[in-house]
Amino acid sequence: MNTTIQTDNREEVRRKSMEALTPEIVQYIEQCARDEKSQSHLIGVLHRVQGHFGYLGREQLDAVAQLLQVPAAKVTGVATFYHFFRLEPRGRFVINVCLGTACYVKGAERVADRLKEELGIQFGETTSDGLFSLEGTRCLGACGLAPVVMIGDKVFGDMTPDQVPALLEKHAKMRDAEEGGP
Ligand code: FES
Structure with missing residues (x-):
């Protein structure tokens, strides 16, 4: 019973993560996640996400963490460390x-x-x-x-x-x- 609930939750989280990104970005992350060193693709993934959305929102950062199977703290750490990543939308x-x-x-x-x-x-x-x-x-x-x-x-x-x-x-x-x- 417990296992079913956990599975449902995981699928729900995964579905929400996919909705927060684009199908192309999800596909790219899935390719990266298959790599043994999936974490090494984190910066490349964040560049793609920012390239599409213009910035890295909380929802997108969480989605990357889920789909790439990287701890959320690591994703946030990288996004805040590099000055070329933006965490807020830009002006007109x-x-x-x-x-x-x-x-x-x-x-x-x-x-x-x-x-x-x-x-x-x-x-x-x-x-x-x-x-x-x-x-x-x-x-x-x-x-x-x-x-x-x-x-x-x-x-x-x-x-x-x-x-x-x-x-x-x-x-x-x-x-x-x-x-x-x-
Ligand atoms: S220093 Fe080259 S354009 Fe400003």
Whole structure:
């Protein structure tokens, strides 16, 4: 009797884990789980999950632990240790401030400070309205335009702190337009 309940529970947990991911990711994890060293695939699996969902939510981390048969604490430990994993959803617009040498020399830090001040967030954070995320990044390959800020796939060069408010306002309006707002 007990065995039946445990089996049912296990199947229920497995079903929920599969629902938290995509069929392709589940298939990939199942392949990895067959490997004797399944834990060595953990980072690769988390990259795939983040690639699809944009971040690693609690539900997805638990699902990876279940399906890859790795302790949940280990999965959380890896996800929090590496800076390239995100545990929160990102904003509609991701602002990347280049902190490479050329941009730094030309005042990237002052631009970054103004962005932080205007948005009320630090690097790695997202505004409470979900509109902007702020990231610091290495050379974006546009050093001739330093200091450079990238929003989505658009590059904004020769940035000054004073240009920041207008740039943010322009993007806030873009979101309003997308939503059919004012
Ligand atoms: S250092 Fe900023 S684009 Fe190269």
